[in-house]
Amino acid sequence: MGERPRVLVVEDNAELVRILTTVLADEGYQVEAAADGQRGLHAGLTRAYDVIVLDRGLPAIEGVDLLQRWRGRGVTTPVLILSALGNPADRIEGLDAGAEDYLSKPFDFGELLARLRALRRRHLDDARTLPVGDRLLDLDTRQLRPRGATAGVQLSERECALLSVLAGRPARVFSRRELIGLVFADADSEVVVDTYVHYLRRKAGRGLVRTIRGRGFQLGPG
Template identity: 60%
Template sequence: MDEGARILVAEDDARLAAMLRELLQGEGYEVVIARDGQRALHEGLTQQFDVILLDRGLPVIEGLDVLMRLRAHGVRSPALVLSALGNPSDRVEGLDRGAEDYLSKPFDIDELLARLRALRRRLTSTLHVLQIPGGMLDTASRSVTRSGIDGVVPLTEREGDLLEKLARRPGQVFSRGDLLSSVFADADDAGVVDTYVHYLRKKLGRECVLTVRGIGYRLGRLP
């Protein structure tokens, strides 16, 4: 069972979408359905998902285009493409454009569930280590290992939470209000965000967090 895991199912076939919802909810997933590519893109950019299950033949925006746009915005949730296009060249294209796995329709239910479990295990095994400019953030220990530099830089709980928020969506710009509500929920002054950005820059260098003038902050550019 995958209790608590959230999955985005992007599928335009109403009967198949309903079947997948029932199947996955029975396995303990929290399921969000998107019936076209525009909705899938919106849901993927505005919510956090543990896995994305994606049909290629979506209306409005084709499935692989949705996935590429999500990846361009820093969404790293593992994706399984479920498609009637099952030739080797189709599978290669899907994997090359950002999918972690590819399953052809018609599919075996047990195989689908097994592949989703494998993606969840892969995500869990790497979930606590995130790339940041010039190093890696360990979210479990709230510490940073700098590339080419001996030693580990410890972070405070708030510093670690702020850097993790930015690192999980490296392509996204967060307003000060967004960061205040999600990282500093017990504070009422957005100035605390600026203070902790200053602390992170002092420990890790100014390149670790970029200011987007008039909007807010984002993770610094990755290699």
């Protein structure tokens, strides 16, 4: 959709956050920052990012604990841990908690940017299909097809984008406002969300998207 990649930086060192924000913005990222683990937890659970940079030594919720909470709630965004704790045991702990990469402080900003590019490439390769019940959503062809099949229901670009958001976090309920921001940023009314949910159900079955009364929408059982 032509948008700049979004990165969440969870770091309590204000000066380092300032430098990271400048470096990452120059690289083309949209940067959001959280100064403690509690704010980072909320951001990671309520907003979508392409990659996350996570400090270990955070106030409120320590970095590894925060990462485990994200993973336990279905957040699959690739995470690079930054930490002054750089011995092998610390690295193993961070990677076992669900991080994709680990970089010790002090670090070279060029290396950080290269690692983030590699994380995003691997994540995009892995994310070309998403499970949707007993079917798969192919993001390249925009087809929702049975597992093992080569063809299925053809979706429009917006239909595919909406379904990919729901399928990316199947346990989460998305409000209409969140879906506007993630899929329909140019829309002037939340009615467009209901319209495209209707389109998806008409093409692929009413059970594809579940309405949670008073809250929004969630991926259905199929």
